[in-house]
Amino acid sequence: MxxxxxxxxxxxxxxxxxxxxxxAFYATLRGGRSPPPEPSDDAPPPDNDFFMSILRSNPSLRDAKSYLASFGLRPQSYSSSSSEPKMAEPPPLADSSTSKQIPEAQELPKPSPVIASILNPVYRRTALVKIQGPFTDNQLDSISRGLVYLEKLGLVSVIVVEHDDRPRGEQDERPAIVDEVMRVVTNLEKQGSRARPIVGAVVRLGPKPEDDIVHSDPDFDPPETHALPSDLVAIRSALSAGEIPVIAPFALDSFCRSVRVDANEVIAGLARGMVEVSSVGPRSTGQEGSLEFSSELDLTPLRLMIIDRTGGVPSYARSGYPHLLINLTSEYQHIHDTFDERWRESNPSALTNLALARKCLMYMPPTSSAIMVSHKSPSSLIGNLITNKPAVSSSLPHALLQGNRKLTPHTPTLLRRGLxxxxxxxxxxxxxxxxxxxxxxxxxxxxxxxxxxxxxxxxxxxxxxxxxxxxxxxxxxxxxxxxxxxxxxxxxxxxxxxxxxxxxxxxxxxxxxxxxxxxxxxxxxxxxxxxxxxxxxxxxxxxxxxxxxxxxxxxxxxxxxxxxxxxxxxxxxxxxxxxxxxxxxxxxxxxxxxxxxxxxxxxxxxxxxxxxxxxx
Missing domain, CATH: 3.40.630.30 (Gcn5-related N-acetyltransferase (GNAT))
Incomplete structure (x- = not known):
């Protein structure tokens, strides 16, 4: 004692x-500075847009250490199948001199130089990305620019394209969807990246033949698709060649016909398939001596990113402004119960994207997260990558949240599997x-x-x-x-x-x-x-x-x-x-x-x- x-x-x-x-009640904002405004759809990006996007995230020292732990130099004995290293959270309340015994993030060899490590990551990770259009050319440019920035920081996107104005069943839907895939590829390459269109089916309809998984949550609805290791060859090939795969929402039916399905089902099937392949199969390697990309790439999705025109899930607690952080395990049904009918018109895909996040995060590592963001907030993707936190902490006093200039109708929603x-x-x-x-x-x-x-x-x-x-x-x-x-x-x-x-x-x-x-x-x-x-x-x-x-x-x-x-x-x-x-x-x-x-x-x-x- x-x-x-x-x-x-x-x-x-x-x-x-x-x-x-x-x-806090008398304050409008404490301990932070208002971020620079997001560029408009029609404004050309400044020359230093990439660096400004990093600075907007305002990472702490712990955030930077966590980022380097995921993407920087690592010991040879590091297990490739392990999940994302844990980020140090605030320690428990101290009622004695316990404050000096704070668990630190895993100590890793420091990159040399640090800037070179950030701009040319040694270890690459993947993100599943849903681009839910239609978008104008300027809007798609903004989205593509954000994804290329993420690639520079080590997070390589596996993109599935959706087009809400092209209902399923139309006679010319296949060429229209392929055209949309090519638009995304063209915009990515215009931003300086390399992309590969994948218009063949990468998932199969129906349950996996040997699937006998019983989920602890009886309300969990498993994906209607699955992916075998052979189905992911095209994605692996693109990633090994340093290209961003851009996928059309097609699936093989029981007659081995390629049919259009909802992009959400493609992404959910990929989330499970990519996790399973990473846990049992060897990683593909790049050419020996290549300086463009690391020979290591973890196919397990680190993030799920849903990019549409409306952004996050509206919240009753914020007068329709988006939720900041969602605990899917405890809040999923409550969000459905409190969802205002008016939001079905203003945010028509909010609940279906919420269900997609829940489905994917059931298979992804516990430290993975999903983010729902509009095309107006591309820099928030970088902030989420570096910090893995919402734009504004949901645990701040309500008075600070009410007066915070970061809260807008386009503030992203971060989703975690939760407890x-x-x-x-x-x-x-x-x-x-x-x-x-x-x-x-x-x-x-x-x-x-x-x-x-x-x-x-x-x-x-x-x-x-x-x-x-x-x-x-x-x-x-x-x-x-x-x-x-x-x-x-x-x-x-x-x-x-x-x-x-x-x-x-x-x-x-x-x-x-x-x-x-x-x-x-x-x-x-x-x-x-x-x-x-x-x-x-x-x-x-x-x-x-x-x-x-x-x-x-x-x-x-x-x-x-x-x-x-x-x-x-x-x-x-x-x-x-x-x-x-x-x-x-x-x-x-x-x-x-x-x-x-x-x-x-x-x-x-x-x-x-x-x-x-x-x-x-």
């Missing part, structure tokens, strides 16, 4: 600390063995189990569990020194190292928001097994060591903070209360310190700093 040095809080001391606090979320309200419901493993691996310390659970027996409010204890947020009810209502304290926030990089941290924090300081708002009615957004929100308080390098992540998600000796006290204001107070004041707005805020910092500090450590 690490002893604590008690700090006596006085009114004067707290007043001196208030200069270090700030409120189920559940809320427990008693210690007896907790699987202690799994919880112990989660906490000890996350904090890299030995848990004092007896004292920890004895304390929870008296103060537990609720526990949010992600998946099979892949992550957890533990909130307690601490007794106030002023005799007022209890204090909601975030005691633990932890994610297993094996789940870092798959979006679990953001999904867990959003669920925490919905069950605490976000209660009472319609946008908190998410399917996490809790209160469904009904109730009154409460201020959420937590602490972190002052030298914890991840405090920046906490600063962005908190309403305010105050430094108290070796600790930083964070809090999130109940959002509905602030909204009501703002409505009462009208144009006058809120003052810096409201009457109901006076004294609460001293109360929180007195209580939170006395909470004992949970570690041996």
């Amino acid at each position: 690490i002893p604590h040095s008690p700090i006596r809080l006085t009114s004067a001391a707290l007043r001196s600390q208030r200069s270090h606090t700030f409120k 189920p979320i559940q809320v427990l309200r008693s210690v007896s419901e907790i699987d202690k063995d799994k919880m112990n493993t989660l906490l000890e691996q996350s904090f890299n310390r030995k848990l004092d189990q007896v004292s920890f659970y004895n304390r929870l027996d008296n103060v537990l409010d609720f526990v949010i569990i992600a998946g099979d204890y892949a992550g957890a947020a533990i909130v307690t009810k601490e007794k106030s020194t002023s005799g007022s209502q209890t204090i909601s304290y975030l005691d633990k926030f932890a994610v297993l190292p094996s789940n870092q990089g798959d979006g679990t941290v953001d999904f867990l924090w959003v669920a925490l928001h919905d069950e605490s300081y976000g209660l009472g708002h319609p946008f908190s009615a998410n399917p996490n097994g809790g209160k469904g957004g009904k109730g009154d929100g409460r201020d959420l308080v937590w602490r972190s060591r002052a030298d914890n390098p991840v405090n920046k992540w906490y600063f962005e998600r908190s309403s305010g903070h105050v430094r108290l000796g070796a600790w930083v006290l964070f809090w999130c204001d109940a959002e509905r209360r602030l909204k009501i107070e703002e409505g009462r004041r009208g144009s006058a707005g809120l003052s810096y310190i409201e009457n109901w805020e006076k004294g609460r910092l001293s109360d929180w500090g007195e209580v939170v700093l006395k909470i004992p450590s949970s570690w041996k």
Whole structure:
């Protein structure tokens, strides 16, 4: 047990600390800069457009390390069939000096020089891309430019072309689709890449002959197509030759006839087939001594990119603006249930593309993601590649999301396979063995189990569990020194190292928001097994060591903070209360310190700093 040095809080001391606090509710954007505007369809790209697209992504040091881990130099012993290296997520909340034991991304030999490694990647990965037209020539130029930029960064597209204005069954549909494929090929080559049209069928209709896979999700609808290793020869050949394959949406039927099918079925069949081939078959190699491309190329899709005219999935929580990040495991049905009928006209393919993402991600590695983006946001594809994060974090305070200039009708939607979320309200419901493993691996310390659970027996409010204890947020009810209502304290926030990089941290924090300081708002009615957004929100308080390098992540998600000796006290204001107070004041707005805020910092500090450590 690490002893604590008690700090006596006085009114004067707290007043001196208030200069270090700030409120997210009064801010429009904090900790970021507005990105340069996207070029219009008719504007020619600037000469430095490629580099500007990278800078717009605003990658952190960890993002850059994760990118180099996927595409840069790697040890000879690296297994080619492994999934994407994990990206370091924000570590769990520290109630002792655990902040210095942060798991770092896998250490790899540094490329020399780094710029040469980025522009000429040693290790290439693939992305499945759906181009869902029709698009004008300028729009297709913009899309092609973005895909060529991705190729420069190591992500090679396998493109399937769809044309919504060419309904299936028309007499001349085949030449029309082939013409559209050739348009895409021509535009890619105009942007400096090499592309190969593939107008023969690369998938087959019907289930795979030996297919006996039983999915854990009874609602999962498997693809209506499949691909054998021999069907992927044309794709492998194009990739080995340094060409982008551009595929027509044709499939072989039971009579071995090539028929047009929905592009979604082609992509879903390819997603499964490419993963299976990568796991059992040898990789194709380029010519020995080739300097244009690496001899290594992992056929397993790292990303699914859906490019159409409307972009992401509209969200009820954002007045029709797109979802930022979707947990398909827990939110898929809820999105269907809350989908406004008016959006079926403005975003006609949103739900079918949502189903496509779910289908593909069931077969792709857990760290893979899908992105739905319009042709107006080509640079967001680069941002997603480098960071594997949404354009704006969905776990930020709602006030920041409302005033963020990055949020537009064309903001992309990032989709992850995700995990189920559940809320427990008693210690007896907790699987202690799994919880112990989660906490000890996350904090890299030995848990004092007896004292920890004895304390929870008296103060537990609720526990949010992600998946099979892949992550957890533990909130307690601490007794106030002023005799007022209890204090909601975030005691633990932890994610297993094996789940870092798959979006679990953001999904867990959003669920925490919905069950605490976000209660009472319609946008908190998410399917996490809790209160469904009904109730009154409460201020959420937590602490972190002052030298914890991840405090920046906490600063962005908190309403305010105050430094108290070796600790930083964070809090999130109940959002509905602030909204009501703002409505009462009208144009006058809120003052810096409201009457109901006076004294609460001293109360929180007195209580939170006395909470004992949970570690041996």
